[in-house]
Amino acid sequence: MDDKGRFLIPSRIRNEIEGSILVITRAVEKCLWIFTPEEWEKISRLIMGSSSMFNSRTRLLQRRIIAPAQECEIDKSGRITIPQTLRQSACLSSKKEAIILGVHNYMELWDVDAYDNYLLDSEDDFLEAAEDLDKLLREGA
Amino acid sequence: MDDKGRFLIPSRIRNEIEGSILVITRAVEKCLWIFTPEEWEKISRLIMGSSSMFNSRTRLLQRRIIAPAQECEIDKSGRITIPQTLRQSACLSSKKEAIILGVHNYMELWDVDAYDNYLLDSEDDFLEAAEDLDKLLREGA
């Protein structure tokens, strides 16, 4: 994260992306989700389609996830400028290190400290979840 | 582990691998897991398929296991360069000894000290697990 609020997408991730436009929005946790326009289309349809605007939960999801979304372009050096409002909502400050996570069809962008805290807090859950995978694997086999 | 962060795969293990590409990621404990692309495909499918991105456990597993994964190539001398981020997450320092464990369908890479500590800490669990194995064997027979 440089002092202009730009973030360099590591080449190993960037090379997987075709096109130079990405959609950035608030995630469930204190971080940002970054999608390709196509993936975003899917996700937003999924949320919008889950119920009508007269359902309070749907409205909540729309406000938290759909409304903050913004299209951003990757510049010629492979960086994207994260809009200020989104930076704030994920506690991303310029000039500070950020963590990017690539997960097949989307990315997550975290403030380092927020991410470290998350990992610490979720350690027990993680161990449990891993044990559950074991069950899943054995059932599948 | 040399000072460039490369790790030589012992020939006895290397000869079992067909192809020169491996997938390295964070393991459950403080070490790295190394898979063939085929094995990795299985594992990542298992995790990705276990639920959607709107499930907090799935996200946790994705963040801890899927996101850190990187493809690496074995060089002509039989070494792989361990990406810096992964080296850090397993406390592997260059110029220091590392332990590799070959376990049929995957490998584990440990920092020597971390591995020693793990063995000490897990001694009781190990003895228990061995007892349980005994039960399992007698039931099966």
Place this chain on the structure above:
DNA sequence: AGAGGAGTGGGTAAAAGTGGGTAAAATTAT
């Protein structure tokens, strides 16, 4: 002893990443 595989170290060129300067655009003030 010599050949061949295994392991080690390092040099070089290309790619990736970083920072900053300048021009264009937008906003604000006069």
Place this chain on the structure above:
DNA sequence: ATAATTTTACCCACTTTTACCCACTCCTCT
């Protein structure tokens, strides 16, 4: 409406990292 200031985008130059290749040593087996 125009000038001034801020913001944004774009480009270029520099630094760091990575990938690739080659040379050497050591050990083992013939």
